[in-house]
Amino acid sequence: MKVIFGIDVSKSTSTVCELINDSKSITTITNDRAGFLELLNDLKAFTQHPQIIFEATGVYSKRLQTFLDDYGYEYVFLNPLKAKKEMNLGLRHNKTDTTDAYHLALIQKLYHHPVNQLQAEQYCQLNALSRFYDQLTSDIVMAKNRLHKILQFTFPELESLFSAAKGFNYWSIVKMYPHCELVNGSTNLEIYNKLIELPGFQDKKAKKFTLNLISSARRAYPAASCNSVESSEAKYYAQRLIDLNKKRKNLIAQMVKIAEDLPNRDLEILESIPGFAQVTAVRVLGELGDLRRFSSPNKINAFIGIDPGRYQSGEIDASLSITKHGNAVARKILYRAIGQIDNASKTHPCHIADYYESKKLSSQTKGFKKIAIASIHKLIRTMYALINNDQLYDYDVAKHNQKRLLS
Incomplete structure (x- = not known):
């Protein structure tokens, strides 16, 4: 029955x-x-x-x-x-x-x-923290967009003083000077003394940035007054970004602690893959969990939705694009990991980066996304083999195994 x-x-x-x-x-x-x-x-x-x-x-x-x-x-x-x-x-x-x-x-x-398959409770904790991290990332993107919008009213020239990767120092300066008139009303020494307290601002850099900041403030023509709601709003979003970024770092520290306490060395194994930063490694553990519970790498492909769909009708039997039925967060993390592995390969060679670059050079029709998905397949097989065999990544061993499979 x-x-x-x-x-x-x-x-x-x-x-x-x-x-x-x-x-x-x-x-x-x-x-x-x-x-x-x-x-x-x-x-x-x-x-x-x-x-x-x-x-x-x-x-x-x-x-x-x-x-x-x-x-x-x-x-x-x-x-x-x-x-x-x-x-x-x-x-x-x-x-x-x-x-x-x-x-x-x-x-x-x-x-x-x-x-x-049931997993250890630590993997459930890692998954919850990973999802919290992903939500904070979305909040950071939203806060960045709102800060950019509001600065157009108060001090748009401030953005041009920083590179595209704006972080703690940028938000701290926006918090100190959300409106250009606050710079115009300060002396060089007052501005310098505030800048020198920020990480990475040594004497020479602080003096140069002080002059650039004053020059930018004098060129500015704000659409809102210094004591406007917009100025308060810019200061609010700058502080919010500082807080969100700090919270996100704390989450990673929690995830690392949990991963290090696992009865295995999964974190160490994943970090041994060139280009796999600690953040990537713990988030992969959080989203994929214990890889040993999967019977094959293909099961992991299906779990994250990069297994190919299929269309069959009469004499037609064709493979479609990836199903996208699985874990979208894991799919995004691994997609970005391919770019990190490729960048790191200049100093730390990896057979996955070799594969990715060779496909880009030889392909005239395939888009880079398709090549990246194919590289994710190879990355998943690598992670699965390393964790199941309790081995750290070794480029020479990986190359040898590739040649053996091709022969």
Whole structure:
């Protein structure tokens, strides 16, 4: 007797379809302690653990996932895009919570999706911190855009004194001088004394920057007064950027501490890959988790959505672009990692950078994005092999293995 529980999770309730062979029964539970205990009683009615499947609906499904983990029940945690595609193959015409729960149970009966592998709690903590880091990054981008906009009213020339990569010193100076008139009303010595307190500002640089700042302030023609709301707003966003950046650094420090306390040396292994900075390494651990739980590198490709789609009709059998059904954050991190590896290869050679550069030189039609995706495939295979074999990266060994595979 095959028993499958298909669960459609909503904000405050969940619809449960209990599928026993071809017989089904539908119930609704609340997403709280009482509702989960009701579900537990239904699960305990069977001598063997039923198969459980539900969609990854963000924050709403997390409580159900935690409940099942706490009581030792295995489950299939299905990506919503993949679930929708598989349910639509059955020519689903109506969409309700009841039919969704039923169709989830049906696709598990048809496709036999493997259950999710449990990981150490540290990986869950790393994932939560990684997502917090990603949110802070979005907040920083938003605050930067707003600061740029508001400075056009008060002191637009200030931006030109810094390179494109503006950071702590730039925000600190905006906080001190959000309006050009504040510079005009200060002496050279007053400005110099403030600048010399900032990191990286030695005597010579502070004197030169003081003159440039005064010159820029004299050229400026502001659209708002010195005591305007816009001046206060510029100062606010400068301080917000300082705080957000500090918080983001603290998160990385937390992630490093957790990763170093893992009962393995995954962090050290990932950092041994040329171009893999500590930030990249801990975020990869946070998004991908324990790579040992995957049975092959192809499973990781599918997890982050870089596995190719397929179109088959009659005599046509073609590969499509990547599915993008997986972890978009991990996909973004690994895409950027390829650029970091390529930049680092000038001083620290890496077979992935060799592959990336050779493809760019030989390809006349493929865009760089496609080449980067192909390089991510190679990076994933490398990470998977290193972690499963508990080895640090070695360029000579990697080159030797490449030649052996080609021969």
